[in-house]
Amino acid sequence: MTSALARSTENIVSASAELRGRLVLCSEILDGVTGLIGNTPLVRISSLSEALGIEILGKAEFLNPGGSVKDRVALRMIQDAERQGLLHPRTGSRIFEGTVGSTGISIATIARARAAIIMPDDVAEEKVKALLCLGAEVRRVRPASIVDQKQNMARQAALQFGVEDVAEGIEGMQLSHEIPTGSPSLVTTETLRAQTGERIVDDQDDGPASKPRGFFADQFENKSNFYAHYEGTGPEIWRQTSGKLHAFVSGAGTGGTIGGVGHYIKSMNKDIKVVLADPEGSGLFNKVKYNVMYDRREAEGTKRRHQVDTVVEGIGINRMTNNVSLALPIVDDAFRITDAEAVAMSRYLIKHDGLFLGSSSACNLVACVKLARLLGWKEGQTIVTVLCDSGTRHYSKFWNDDYLRRANIPIDETLIETLLNTP
Incomplete structure (x- = not known):
């Protein structure tokens, strides 16, 4: 009995030594700043998920070392x-x-x-x-x-x-x-x-x-943009959700994110919806809905200083690019998001979730809510979106109440409460 116990103890010690050896070999040390890029967490947006009765998940791209997707x-x-x-x-x-x-x-x-x-x-x-x-x-x-x-x-x-x-x-x-x-x-x-x-x-x-x-670099035309998401972000989302997602929502500036992720998840399940969140002044909403790249602000005599005149920075465009062309065939629907709605969502999230996000992230989440309400989804459904960057990039404009007031953009988080409660 003593001999058997000794042999058992030896086996345990030996197994422990082997396990320690394996742990040493499985180093988790990353190689410089580039090693920190990607594999960002997927975070549940609790306030929106609970209000809608479904899962709203955000890919926390603001945690990349450069602070964005x-x-x-x-x-x-x-x-x-x-x-x-x-x-x-x-x-x-x-x-x-x-x-x-x-x-x-x-x-x-x-x-x-x-x-x-x-x-x-x-x-x-x-x-x-x-x-x-x-x-x-x-x-x-x-x-x-x-x-x-x-x-x-x-x-x-x-x-x-x-x-x-x-x-x-x-x-x-x-x-x-x-x-x-x-x-x-x-x-x-x-x-x-x-x-x-x-x-x-x-x-x-x-x-x-x-x-x-x-x-x-030419991010608008360079297809490396598309493949960064087709081979990186898309597979990560698929793995993190175990393939159990029903829609992916994203804005489009160059088209790389929505195109790359959209093509990948559609290749895994063609029934997943890919939905565009488009800010004011961008023509992509009408391109998706009516196959015409046009926005009413482009009309003669009404065009303002900027091609896409919005407080939301980083998304929206009024022309075709290589990456937008790759994206459009797999986009199922689009939502126009106003500046007021994006601002309201950012304030709602900081109050209810402690998430300090940038303008495009807020825009994406408004579209998630609109999609869920439009389809009347119930428990068990999952929408994934991209949290592109944090609010730290937007102090002087999007997170500056004085700037917003001068631009006549209301700051009213009840817009989101109304949207959440509208049947």
């Missing part, structure tokens, strides 16, 4: 460019992008090459400060029409980088934060020759990867 896109675009030999960080290459902020911050967070970010002069000031702290070069320009391609400052800067002094080459130009359709997303030496008429020395002249290169 755009970290995934920036990482994939940079990795793909490096794999294709189009970006050489060790030789002083530089990444150029036109953006309203979040993508630029993500690029600057990740880039091993220098980042040059061109953005409209009216975006939230905290985004500019974040970029500067991250070491990016920031150029703020007056918002301009996208119809004149010479105004695309980011592309031109990338084309001319390494050819002549960038500051001289783009002096006085203006940029819309959107990229004209059909633009090349990868800047090559051949493209440089065609655009500048000058001879550019190939890498092979002085050995591989010997010359700095300008890379235009």
Whole structure:
């Protein structure tokens, strides 16, 4: 009996030692800042879930190291460019992008090459400060029409980088934060020759990867944006819900998130609904509903300063892009979300859930409520959406009551209570 007990004890000790060995091998140490990107938690929005009697879940993308869902896109675009030999960080290459902020911050967070970010002069000031702290070069320009391609400052800067002094080459130009359709997303030496008429020395002249290169990230047209979500965010959502979701709701700025996630979950279950949350001034709502890219604010004599004139930053567009084109075939429905509704949702969530979210996140959650009410869903149904970024990016506008009052945008959380209680 004593001998049997001794053998049993030895077996336990041996098993414990083997288990400890396995634990050592299964390291949970992440590799730098890029290791922190993705695998974000899926959080239950308790107040909305309980009021509606279904599950409303948010993918907490604000927990990425750069603070937004755009970290995934920036990482994939940079990795793909490096794999294709189009970006050489060790030789002083530089990444150029036109953006309203979040993508630029993500690029600057990740880039091993220098980042040059061109953005409209009216975006939230905290985004500019974040970029500067991250070491990016920031150029703020007056918002301009996208119809004149010479105004695309980011592309031109990338084309001319390494050819002549960038500051001289783009002096006085203006940029819309959107990229004209059909633009090349990868800047090559051949493209440089065609655009500048000058001879550019190939890498092979002085050995591989010997010359700095300008890379235009071009998130609107670059399909790396789509694949970041098709191969990353979508599978994560499917795994986290064990495949038990009934709808996915998202806004669209470039179209990458709704397109990538939507295509993946539809490939797993074609009955899952993919629904667009679209802010005021964007044409995507009408494109989904009526196949016409148009918004009433575009009518002659009524168009205001901005192409998509809304306090909601980061989503909404009035033209087709590669990534939007990929997304539209799988979008089942769309909801127009007003500025007042987005503001109301943000205040409702901070009061009831302690969630301090940005404008696009609030917009997405309003659409979740509208979808649930429209379909009359009951217990057991699940809607998943994206919590794109936190409110820390929006102090000066979306979370600034004085700014909202000057813009005649009401701050009334009872709008959400009414929406939740409407049959």
